[in-house]
Amino acid sequence: MNNDELSVLADPMFEQYFLISREKLTLLFEAAGIRPDDTVLEVGAGAGTVARNMPPCKSLTVAELDTRLIDTLRRQVPHATVVQGDALRLVKELPYDVLIGNLPNVVTEELVDVLPELTFRTAVLAAGQHTDFDRLRDTFDITEVTTITGSDFAPPQPSVSRIVRLVRRNAGCSGRRMRERNS
Template sequence: MSIKTFNLFRRFQPWFVLFLKKYNIKGGTFDQHFLIDTGYLDRIVAAAELSPQDTVLEIGAGIGNLTERLTRRAKKVIAVELDPALISVLHDRFDTVENIEIIEGDALKVRFPEFDKVVSNLPYSISSEITFKLLHHKFKLGILMYQYEFAARMVSPPGCKDYSRLTVDTYYFADASILMKVPKGAFQPAPEVDSAVVKLVPRPAPFEVRDEAFFLEFVAAVFSQRRKKLRNSILNTNYMLKIPDVKEVVNQLPEGFMSKRAENLTPEELACVANMIFDLKSR
């Protein structure tokens, strides 16, 4: 056993392992990997800067390791969990705790009550969908665990291999930064990849768009053909964009943009192109 692995193991509370055995919980049924490293759990809660006035949403509460810490700091915790077996565990642990509401259901379908902050070890298979569902809600702060590669795409600068639709869409809604990388060994069962904790701070968009729905569709379209120049990617994806007389519209756009690929344009530049197209197609 390496020194690093030993130090991680030493920080685990044996109680967590016994807890899993007690309920015959193996993890992974619904994309669950339980964070059991107490050091990382404490750092996540500290990053949320919780106050007794905060209502916190937790998605994928699992066996409640993070939940327990949140209930100590927040006014109220709303814990959402899909797995019925884990719902039973949460009720067993927290039914005597007054400041928690447990919701059984799919987080993508559940209607979220109002919340101030969201602190979660998200199921990786729904990372994109759940992030953008959250960003259409009003809240102050998110401290969210993702697969590391996904987190890297959220914060990538233009021109890098990780720069993507996800980067642009995230930047449109919020400031995002990676707070810490979390190794596989901090979880039980261990995932196949490392993870990262991302800080999300929602804010108004830093640039103007004529039509938000069209802008987001435009970004999805041009990044679906990220290796093609913008002119060709727009022409090839007009089945998504539905631009009347698309060739004529493209010919009116500045060559400085059309000769570049989407991955080489900043979010502001992509918004500029989307606005020009929207104005031209609306005439």
């Protein structure tokens, strides 16, 4: 899919900007530390620009709220399980070791509030400049990976965002193993 096609798909009312920068995608994947035996969940998958470049993993589930993008996701990422639905509900219901999110800022703010109750090893989230992760420092090691803006996206994003990595402090267990132990 080229940038013009992506721009046509994007709905600015949903703050849809699809990450296309190879450099930023590489940084995102390095931060995620995806292993071949990991279960990965991407929320806010959009048109699949992140998912179709995902490193090998045991399974990949991509979730998107916008029904217009579901067929595009199925075509762009045929190896993934595509789920249409609300990210804040799905992160509580689906199993995963690694969480990747590129959600509208208002949804990311709500996601930050529920992260401590979720079981995963690593999360890599696109977040606004003012998203407060400090309240999570007791549970997670938090690292700002890079900033993302403008031409990193199709269509170009008008604001500056950042990619943030959160690693659970007791990361000796993957999310899946922690769930199994708690069952």
